[in-house]
Amino acid sequence: MAGAVIWGAAQAEVAPADVAWGEGNVIAESLSGTPGNAGEGAKIYAEKSLGNCVACHVVSNSDADFQGNVGPSLDGAGSRWTEEQLRAIVADAKHVFPDSVMPSFYKTSGYVRPGEGFTGKPAQEPLKPLLNAQQIEDVVAYLATQKE
Secondary structure: OOOOOOOOOOOOOOOHHHOOOEOOOEOOOOOOOOOOOHHHHHHHHHOOOOOOHHHOOOOOOOOOOOOOOOOOOOOOHHHHOOHHHHHHHHHHHHHHOOOOOOOOOOOOOOOOOOOHHHHOOOOOOOOOOOOOHHHHHHHHHHHHOOOO
16 A cells, blocks of 8 residues: 555654653653553663663662662662653653753753864764664663562
C-alpha cells in the first residue's frame, strides 16, 4: 500500500528546547511519543558510547562490568521516583538538582563554558543531545523496573 497515510494519536518527538517542565521539576509527557523499552534502556545504561550510566552508578542486578560509585545507587530507582521524575533527571539532572555533576543527556544549549583560554574554541550551540528522545524513554523504562 505505497503512499498510504496512517492517522493516529501518536505524539511527535519533543525537541530538547521544547521540553515542558512541570511543577516540581518533572517532565510529564514522553519525549518520543513512544513507550520506552527497558531492555534497550539496560543496554544504554551499560554502553560506554551511549549513556555510560554505569561509570557513576550501580544497579545490583545488572551484569555490567566496573559499575561506579560516584553517583547514587540506582537500586530501587523505580520505587523512589516516578517516571515523570526519572525522565526529568535523565534529561537534565542539573535542572532538578542544581549541584549535580551528572551530565544533561537531553540538553542542547545554556552550558557554562570556561572560555577559549582553557578549552580552545568551543563548539557552537545548539549542541547535539547526548541521547535522543527514544533513548531517554528507554532509560526511564529501565530505571522504572528497578524496584525495592
